[in-house]
Amino acid sequence: MPWGENVETVELPVTGGEFAVAGDRAPRARRSPHQLERSHESALSALSAVSSYLDSDEDLPSFFGRLSATIAVQTRARRAAFWRLGARGTLGLQPAAYGFADESPVHNIRLPLGARGEGVIELLVFEDQLALLKGSAPELDAMWRNAGLNDVKNSIAVPWRAGERRIGAVAVYDSPHGFTAHDLWVLRLFGMAAGLLWQYKESEDELSHTAARLEEAMAARRHLLNNIAAGGDEARRRFASALHDDSLQLLTAAELQLERCRADSNGSHQGPQLDQVRHTLRKVEDSLRRLLTNVSPEPLQLPGDLREAISERLESLRIRAGIEPHIDISVPADVPPAIQAIILKNIAEALNNVEKHARATKLMVAVEAVDGGVRVAVSDDGTGFVVAESVRMPGHIGLVAMRERAQLAGGWCRIESEPGTGTRISFWVPMSL
Ligand SMILES: Nc1ncnc2c1ncn2[C@@H]1O[C@H](COP(=O)(O)OP(=O)(O)O)[C@@H](O)[C@H]1O
Ligand SMILES: [Mg+2]
Structure with a gap:
């Protein structure tokens, strides 16, 4: 009922x-x-x-x-x-x-x-x-x-x-x-x-659970990004110290032994040969020292240094490749170090490419604060290239790495080029991680 x-x-x-x-x-x-x-x-x-x-x-x-x-x-x-x-x-x-x-x-x-x-x-x-x-x-x-x-x-x-x-x-x-x-x-x-x-x-x-998950994901991303910003530095540091503390010291010891042999064999017929060996060893040492300077990790730029670091790179490009850059740089004061490292790495890669591939006569570098982040544009009037092909070339990862760094930081990277029209690389990264 x-x-x-x-x-x-x-x-x-x-x-x-x-x-x-x-x-x-x-x-x-x-x-x-x-x-x-x-x-x-x-x-x-x-x-x-x-x-x-x-x-x-x-x-x-x-x-x-x-x-x-x-x-x-x-x-x-x-x-x-x-x-x-x-x-x-x-x-x-x-x-x-x-x-x-x-x-x-x-x-x-x-x-x-x-x-x-x-x-x-x-x-x-x-x-x-x-x-x-x-x-x-x-x-x-x-x-x-x-x-x-x-x-x-x-x-x-x-x-x-x-x-x-x-x-x-x-x-x-x-x-x-x-x-x-x-x-x-x-x-x-x-x-x-x-x-x-x-x-x-x-x-x-559910909302607060999602918010917590989001916060965890953000923290993981920040962690990843910091690792990427410091990426390779640790490996380089280990390589550089092994080179310095091990190989170069052994080489110095070998040269000293050779000096003694040379002294002992004074006047003997082996003299010229020993001189030759000493000469070769010096050359090996020189080349290892050059390698050492190349692989030593660059110190991470401190806040405020970004402008100076960019200018330094442009100056060395001017000296080496004779390209006079037009620059328009206004960097905000408080860019976090990890973001600075990303900006510098991307600019360095873009400039390397200009030097290596572009045969450019003009170069324009602009850095400005936009939309809560930093936007960078590097343009040259060089040979240009087919973007779709170049980003897939095995063993050539410079362009791809630039894009990944910007995207991982929550930003974007655009590569614009065509044969004969020069190249423009632009990217934006947010100021906060
Ligand atoms: N500014 C540029 N001007 C002309 N060609 C370029 C430029 N930047 C990149 N490229 C082309 O794109 C290719 C891929 O560049 P990248 O990924 O940096 O690798 P890599 O520099 O090691 O060759 C280069 O080999 C080159 O052919
Ligand atoms: Mg490259």
């Missing part, structure tokens, strides 16, 4: 929901002003109880405790509880139910879906089809008693839901004079309001 037996003379203010069958069987009566007022008051109390959570820092269990108390008052029940549908299809008690003693068996009750044969939970949670008879829902009462709540006098329950989503059920127990259709209506209102709140809470949790 559906909800609606034993109803007061209420015309129910909610549409939808099968419990509105009251009118199908019993003749509806006009609601008195007093009843209307009661309905409004209940609706208001449901909405304000739920929305109070939104502007407080209250934790969820204590909020549900408070909400259960309000529901009990509004439905004139002695006890009220939210039952939550768990992942394994069981209803479990939401913490802080109202009116139950700490030692009540209610706290240990798990109600599996469908396992009891009666299908009461399905009827309740998914169909909202329990019957109200003489102030109670007999099927529900029987279920509570079976589960160990022997002292339940009467009870009603409705779905706890958000739209089509079923979160569980909300139940009230022990009304001194039995529950009415109005109580049921109030309960349903609370069930829906609490459902919306639950959904809100879940989205909020």
Whole structure:
């Protein structure tokens, strides 16, 4: 038998929901002003109880405790509880139910879906089809008693839901004079309001989870970027110190031994040959020292040095390749070191390419602060090249590395060129990592 037996003379203010069958069987009566007022008051109390959570820092269990108390008052029940549908299809008690003693068996009750044969939970949670008879829902009462709540006098329950989503059920127990259709209506209102709140809470949790993930990803990116900014330096440092502390010292020792041999063999026929060996060793040493200067890591530019570092590179290009650069550099004061390193590496690569490949006569370098970052453009009037081919040339990774560095920093890099039209490399990197 559906909800609606034993109803007061209420015309129910909610549409939808099968419990509105009251009118199908019993003749509806006009609601008195007093009843209307009661309905409004209940609706208001449901909405304000739920929305109070939104502007407080209250934790969820204590909020549900408070909400259960309000529901009990509004439905004139002695006890009220939210039952939550768990992942394994069981209803479990939401913490802080109202009116139950700490030692009540209610706290240990798990109600599996469908396992009891009666299908009461399905009827309740998914169909909202329990019957109200003489102030109670007999099927529900029987279920509570079976589960160990022997002292339940009467009870009603409705779905706890958000739209089509079923979160569980909300139940009230022990009304001194039995529950009415109005109580049921109030309960349903609370069930829906609490459902919306639950959904809100879940989205909020999801949002903060996503924000945390995003922050982790940003931190990982910053870490990666710092590694890239220092990229290769560590390997070069190790190579340089091995070269210096090992190979060059052994070589010096060999030269000293040779000096002694030379002294011992004074006047012998081996003299010229030993001179020859000494000469070769000197050449080896010279070439190793040159290598050492080339592979020693360049010191990372300190903030403020960027402009100077760029100018130095342009000056050496002018001396070596005879290209007179036009420069327009205005670097913001507080570029972080890792970003400075990226800017310098990209400029150095672009200038190397001009020197190596372009056969240019004109060179233009512009650096400016734009959109919270630094934009750099290096243009030459040289031979130009087919971009799509050159970025795929095996073993030639300068252009690709430029683009990757800029993108990893959260910026972009554009390579514009065609044979005969010169080349323009531009990139932008944000000031913050
Ligand atoms: N400014 C330029 N002018 C002419 N050709 C260039 C320029 N920059 C790059 N290129 C062409 O693109 C190719 C790839 O450049 P890059 O990736 O830096 O590798 P690499 O410099 O080691 O050859 C070069 O070999 C060259 O053919
Ligand atoms: Mg290159």
